[in-house]
Amino acid sequence: MKVAVVGATGMVGQVMLKVLAERDFPITELIPVASARSVGKKVAYKGKDYTIVSMEDAIAATPEIAIFSAGGATSLEYAPQFAAVGTTVIDNSSAWRMDRSKKLVVPEINATSLTKEDKIIANPNCSTIQMVLALAPLHKKYNIKRLVVSTYQSITGTGVKAVQQLENEYAGEKGEMAYPYPIHRNAIPACDVFEENGYTKEELKLIRETQKILDDRSIAVTATAVRIPVVGGHSESINVAFHNEYDLSDVRKLLSDTDGVTVQDNPDTNTYPMPIYAEGKNDVFVGRIRRDHSQENTLNMWVVSDNLRKGAATNAVQIGEYLIKNQLV
Ligand code: A2P
Numbered sequence: 001m002k003v004a005v006v007g008a009t010g011m012v013g014q015v016m017l018k019v020l021a022e023r024d025f026p027i028t029e030l031i032p033v034a035s036a037r038s039v040g041k042k043v044a045y046k047g048k049d050y051t052i053v054s055m056e057d058a059i060a061a062t063p064e065i066a067i068f069s070a071g072g073a074t075s076l077e078y079a080p081q082f083a084a085v086g087t088t089v090i091d092n093s094s095a096w097r098m099d100r101s102k103k104l105v106v107p108e109i110n111a112t113s114l115t116k117e118d119k120i121i122a123n124p125n126c127s128t129i130q131m132v133l134a135l136a137p138l139h140k141k142y143n144i145k146r147l148v149v150s151t152y153q154s155i156t157g158t159g160v161k162a163v164q165q166l167e168n169e170y171a172g173e174k175g176e177m178a179y180p181y182p183i184h185r186n187a188i189p190a191c192d193v194f195e196e197n198g199y200t201k202e203e204l205k206l207i208r209e210t211q212k213i214l215d216d217r218s219i220a221v222t223a224t225a226v227r228i229p230v231v232g233g234h235s236e237s238i239n240v241a242f243h244n245e246y247d248l249s250d251v252r253k254l255l256s257d258t259d260g261v262t263v264q265d266n267p268d269t270n271t272y273p274m275p276i277y278a279e280g281k282n283d284v285f286v287g288r289i290r291r292d293h294s295q296e297n298t299l300n301m302w303v304v305s306d307n308l309r310k311g312a313a314t315n316a317v318q319i320g321e322y323l324i325k326n327q328l329v
Helices: 011-022 055-060 072-084 107-113 128-141 160-171 201-213 246-258 309-325
Strands: 004-005 029-033 042-045 048-051 065-068 089-092 120-122 144-153 218-226 236-242 262-264 284-291 300-305
Touching: 004 011, 004 055, 004 072, 011 029, 011 042, 011 309, 029 055, 042 144, 042 201, 055 072, 065 072, 065 107, 072 089, 072 120, 089 309, 107 120, 107 309, 128 144, 128 201, 128 236, 128 284, 128 300, 128 309, 144 201, 201 218, 201 300, 236 284, 246 262, 246 284
Parallel strands: 004 029, 004 065, 065 089, 089 120, 144 218, 262 284
Antiparallel strands: 042 048, 144 236, 236 300, 284 300
């Protein structure tokens, strides 16, 4: 496979290269792409240096697969140009996620809907992926009525600039700000920009993308997304109300049996998921699984995952693996 990685110098792009190498993705030619200012620079892949090329050169090379992590505007402009030359684009941005003609894919949940005709495939938002992976088996069995989610999100989701801001603040140095406020020793209850209804875009992604991936618009979702000075992954407090009665031990078993989910839940040993331990791993970790006694058929849980991995790179690479395995590219 000729594979283009668009945004190869970025936070997600770098993890993408790592995940592609770790999983031994069948690459015959790697085409790293970044903005004009990076063309000619090198990125490392499997111990070799590769020269970054321009978008135009990458399109001219007609790769079978292009994995995009270069922001929404770049995807909107260039994904169709890749698709026009026959490339299948797996796009990490929010540009195509809610487009009715595009599939929004978490492979463990809905990859079977993919066909050869899907030339632009959307990778969901990082916070959404980890939440729906844990919810999908529970929804199937107990039918989710309503979700209340609060997120505690890693700064790596904002990109290189945010990591630099935190490092500058640790060191007591002035520098470019990725956020309108200091992030060191802070919690910023605003991820992405505000919409007119008072919610942030990140919160609306959690709402709309969840309904699309679980293919159920009747699920009521409300969300509060908060940025915290953490780098290893996103954490989420999720309150789930089901239509049906559930059994707590069955919930644990369903989660333990789900591909890509690891249950870490034992109050006696202080076992629960945390971002410093999720960092660098591909799984979604679930703990603090307990009944919400304030309301019937309702469950609380705590879900943590490396947002650059399952929340972005790993999920995109898994989509690519599915396409290859099923001869869809
Ligand atoms: P560059 O490093 O040349 O700016 P992050 O979100 O971590 O900041 O990374 C964004 C990624 O998207 C980087 O690899 C960046 O390249 C790339 N990028 C930004 N704008 C464009 C563009 N117009 N064309 C191609 N790549 C882009």
